[in-house]
Amino acid sequence: VVYGLQAISNANGWSMAFAGALIVFSGLVVLSFVISQLHKIVTLWENRGRPADSPAPEPARSETEPAAAETVFVPQSWPTEPREEALLYAPLLADLGGTVQLADLYQACRRHDFPHPHLSINRLREAGYLVDAGDGKVDWVAGGN
């Protein structure tokens, strides 16, 4: 039995290790690049046949949309300031009740087409508007911290 560097060379180990590392790395780089472009391809596909300047169609609203939709307002440009976001979230939280399951809140945001709800919810938690109540629930604190 041969040991050490000689054993590696005899088994072609250096080339196998180098080529193997290179292949797995390049494979995942290509996959990573493709998935980073995937949403652009999907958007192009979904917008096929539509003139470039025409607005995207409004998403169809469900017949069973909850009544809160009338009080919840979604502005054209969504604010990133927690205080302003809190104003937009307040009617939704009022409708859901003071303490709400985080998952339910997320679902409600999706129903009302709130953009990137996980970002907003995170900001509201950091600003103290949403406080952990345990068991996956959060409390709404109107004034924040």
Add this chain to the structure above:
Amino acid sequence: MELLLQFLSNTGYYLADYRHVIMILIGCVFIYLAAAKQYEPLLLVPIGFGILVGNVPFFKGFGLGIYEDNSVLHYLYFGVTTGLYPSIVFLGLGAMTDFSSLLARPKLMLLGAAAQMGIFFTLLSALALGFLPREAASIAIIGGADGPTSIFLTAKLAPHLIGPIAIAAYSYMALIPVIQPPIMRLLTSREERLIRMPEPKREITKTELVIFPIVGVLLCCFLAPASIPLLGMFFFGNFMKESGVVDRLAKTASSAIIDTATILLGLTVGASTQGDVFLTGKSIGIFFLGAVAFSIATASGVIFAKIMNLFMKEKINPLLGASGVSAVPGSAREVHLMGQKEDPGNFLLMHAMACNSSGVIGSAICAGILWSFMLAGG
């Protein structure tokens, strides 16, 4: 009287030697770790109990042992030696995996690639220690920290090493909370551990989630066709989940099917560790190299994340590199816990799961590559 003596000479008490006792103690340790310490109980309970079953001494030739033709255990072991159970486990894993965090931050996939470097370093180490190339490749895959992948590749290349390699791979997966944190702490500063990962800038659409498994299976399996049995099943399971049209199948794959395969895989791998087969110098070498592989995989992920930070405006928390190994979700959980230890408001879990799922893909590709190399080398 003679009949009684003959019976007694056929009992396990009479036939037992020190190797059986050692292995039974190891089995008890596994069961203790799983039941009392909650270390990977889904794996360690079947494996630990399998070790007990496999090390009850018996009279050879009765068709009882796992290595004896026509024994029940031998038939169940067929799923291991053919690579059947690992493929089924991958089907279930795919049906359980949510790729949305990876799709939201594709660059985290590179950490899953970097953590595979432990595999190739261990390949060199095993060759240097005198293992044959096929054995070295099977040992090296422990660095992927993926039990089913290790078993799959070993079944193809070095079936006589399935027992020690599977036990080493699953042991180190269970010992993630012991192995990874010191390496992560050693390689990162407190400032680095405090880095908060920004939330993804966009929502992942349903269409992307549905297309990803198709793109993934084509890209990965065209690159390394030998990984088809693992990645083909993995992405198929994920497609069933994301397409939403075969919910019943996806649910079965992610519950009953993967559970059945895990039970049979764990039990038979445990039973394959018969003292006389398992307790050899090679097994000790495999355990040593497995620890090296796992540690280097963790370290290379962390170091690569630090290198990425040199070139990126938006810094990555280097702890995430440690979750590039494919021990799902153990390593992601460790990364998250370590991040929270430094800053309770730092939530790394979602990002760590992205690296973790990339690690699963990476280690399966590595298995395919190593298998191809060995086939090419004869």
